[in-house]
Amino acid sequence: MNARRALLGVGFGAVAVGVALTLRPGLVRFDFATLLTLGIWAVALVGGALAAFERLGSERTTGGGLPRAGERPDYDVPGDDLAAAVGAVGVGERDAAERDRIRERLRDAAVDALDRYEGVPPAEAEQRLVDGSWTGDSEAAALFTDVDDSPHEGVESGFDRRAERAAAAVARLRDGTDGDATARRRGGVADD
Amino acid sequence: MTDGAALGAGLARGEERLERTGRWNGVYGLALVATAVGILVGTPVVILAGLAGVGFAAYSRFTDAPDPALAVERHVSDTDPDPGDTVRVTLTVTNESGATLPDLRFCDDVPAGLEVVEGTARHTTALRPGKRASIAYEFEAVRGRHEFDSLTVVTRDLSGASRRVSRQATDRSTVVCRPRYDERSVPLGDLATQLTGSRPVSATGEGLAFHSLREYRTGDSLASIDWNRFAKDGALATRRFDQPRTVKVVLLVDARRPAYVTAAGDRRPGVDVCAHAAGALVGGLTDGGCHVGLAALSPRSLWLPPASGRTHRERLLDALTTDEAFGWRPPESATDDGFDRLRSQLPGDAQVVFCSPFVDDRAVDVARALDARGHDVTVASPDVTATDSAYRRLAGTERRLRLDECRRTGIPVVEWSEGDGGGGTRSARPSDASPQSDRAVATDGGGAGWR
Known part of the structure; x- marks a missing residue:
């Protein structure tokens, strides 16, 4: 709409100039105006051609704006909502609340998983999350230990990577394949 | 869609x-510029070109x-x-x-x-x-x-x-x-109606099969006294017999918007899997002599009160097949699930089999609320989670944890799987059940029929 108004303004301005020059003939003596006219039309034609190509291209993919027909709704896969939330969240202070919400969900899952699969009481599980000993993956552990370590307040770089590693670590607790946790269960030493 | x-x-x-x-937005301006320049240079051809643009703009403006x-x-x-x-x-x-x-x-x-x-x-x-x-x-x-x-x-x-x-x-x-539904059953609780029926429950009364002996109480029928025992040791004891009762079961299908999820590559929502599970249970439970009803946990209301008979069974299967509550398009509302309405409809003496993929915490809340209200609740849960990314594996773990939470509160959980032949009641290995629950529960690695 703004481009349309701008072009309209240019048009009215040009008409005004044209009328003025009509009243004072001879103000422009060379053929520059004709060249300008041709240039404007050339630009218009090129623009029109580009628009036509774009339109043709979009028709191939969207059927000219017609509804998608005969396709099942795109159902989510469980977990994709969290992946999307992590992907959308920024590292700045503005998104700190959203990051905390995601962190809480992962924290709850980790505590429950430690309780269920490792037999760790919730209070002790919380402590392990705080000191980072709940998993052998340091990146995953850092999601809960390095919250306030950033030199810039409210800024948390690498959140998406840590969240993904933490999600994987929680899932490994169920499988019993988390190296550090498995070693603790056996009373041995982690091998990773 | x-x-x-x-x-x-x-x-x-x-x-x-x-x-x-809006295809010709800007044509007005270009036409006016061309006209102006035409006037400027005094060239009729250019003026005509501008007027052509004005004409085209006017046409596009005034035709529909x-x-x-x-x-x-x-x-x-x-x-x-x-x-x-x-x-x-x-x-x-x-x-x-x-x-x-x-x-x-x-x-x-x-x-x-x-x-x-x-x-x-x-x-x-x-x-x-x-x-x-x-x-x-x-x-x-x-x-x-x-x-x-x-x-x-x-x-x-x-x-x-x-x-x-x-x-x-x-x-x-x-x-x-119309799909051909399997006929399967799940372990039920002891909650029963006062009506005599064919379902063995823990109640005792006027049946034929011997149940137990207890101390004689004033008012017990003389016919129920165990005279052999009296002759042997002089103590009066009353014989008790099994009292088969009519059991009402409501199949509650989770058809909320969150249940419209699918395992990767499947493109079949959890609601469809749950509807098939409920269809299989209709056959198995009606064959077992239960009065079976059907409800949808959804903003799209569906309620068929428990009853028996061939016609009712067909009505239940028809609803599972065709009712909008179990349609392929998710409901608009993501928050309303019609649970308050459902609570007012459920008979107090009805057991509930809750078919849900358990992909969010609300499913646990519903199961626990029904259990707290006195219904015997059994969970039948198909797994619609995937394992091809960290977050999807996490969702699978969270689902397991939710099911465990149900088990801890005494709610039996059956992990529902399809495609294993169907038919008949499946054995269920009582493992991993909560101490409070003495009912058979199928869990991970349970009986061959369960996953």
């Missing part, structure tokens, strides 16, 4: 709207897309297919408007859930008066009642400056695809 930006989205059957496309009068014929090759069958649809559109339609686009409104596997349901053409255009496509039948009753039509004027979008009503063609 129509995407959000698609033409015709939000239009009801029979509605239409006229839109400006034609209002099409179309006759639509639709032929469906099979209105009662089995799941997986391929059904062919032929659609013929005839221009009866008496004028040429220079740009006609139409799209058959294929019901949600049906996937076109051959051909296309869309077409673009120019159609002179009396002429017709046809399309043909094939879809794969899936559970449900699928109504073909409209066509999305878009016409544009010659300049493309305006378009008319409508959902034209057509004759109704109905395709009903």
Whole structure:
């Protein structure tokens, strides 16, 4: 709409100039105006051609704006909502609340998983999350230990990577394949 | 399903709207510039070029897309297919408007859930008066009642400056695809009605099979006294007999918006899997002498009170097959689940089998609330999680934790799997059950029939 108004303004301005020059003939003596006219039309034609190509291209993919027909709704896969939330969240202070919400969900899952699969009481599980000993993956552990370590307040770089590693670590607790946790269960030493 | 930006989205059957496309935005300005420059240089050709632009702009401004009068014929090759069958649809559109339609686009409104596997349901053409255009496509039948009753039509004027979008009503063609449900059962609790029936429960009374002895109490029938015991040690004891009762079971299917999720690559929502599970339980439980009812945990209300008999069984299966509550399109509301309404409908002496994929915490809340209200609750949960990313594996773990939470509170959990032959009650290994629950529970690695 703004481009349309701008072009309209240019048009009215040009008409005004044209009328003025009509009243004072001879103000422009060379053929520059004709060249300008041709240039404007050339630009218009090129623009029109580009628009036509774009339109043709979009028709191939969207059927000219017609509804998608005969396709099942795109159902989510469980977990994709969290992946999307992590992907959308920024590292700045503005998104700190959203990051905390995601962190809480992962924290709850980790505590429950430690309780269920490792037999760790919730209070002790919380402590392990705080000191980072709940998993052998340091990146995953850092999601809960390095919250306030950033030199810039409210800024948390690498959140998406840590969240993904933490999600994987929680899932490994169920499988019993988390190296550090498995070693603790056996009373041995982690091998990773 | 129509995407959000698609033409015709939000239009009801029979509605239409006229839109400006904005295709020629800017033509006014260019035309005026050309005219001005023409005046400036005093060249008639340039002025004419400008006027041509002005004329085109005026045309696009004052003409509208034609209002099409179309006759639509639709032929469906099979209105009662089995799941997986391929059904062919032929659609013929005839221009009866008496004028040429220079740009006609139409799209058959294929019901949600049906996937076109051959051909296309869309077409673009120019159609002179009396002429017709046809399309043909094939879809794969899936559970449900699928109504073909409209066509999305878009016409544009010659300049493309305006378009008319409508959902034209057509004759109704109905395709009903009824799956053959398995017949399976789940371990039930002891909650029963006061009515005599055929279901063995812990109640004792006037039955035939011996149950136990207890100390004689004043008022006990003389016929129930164990005289042999009295002759042996002089103590009066009363014989108790099993009292088979009528058991009411309500199959509660989780059809909330969050249950419309699928394992990767499956494209079959959890609600459909749960509907199949409930269908299998209808057969197994009615054969076991239960009075069976059906409810949907959904903003789209469905309630069939517990009853018995062949007609009622057919009604239950028909509802699972065709009711909108179990349709392929998720409900609009993501928050309302109709649970308050359901609580007012559930009889106090009914057990509940809750079929849910358990992909969110609300499912746990519902199971626990019903359990706290005194219903014997059993969870039958199909797994619709995937394992091909960290977050998806996490969702699978969270689901397991939710099921464990149910077990801890004494709610038996059956992990439901399909495709293992069906038929009959499956053995269930009582492992991993909570100490409070003495009922058989199938869990990870349980009986062969359960996953």
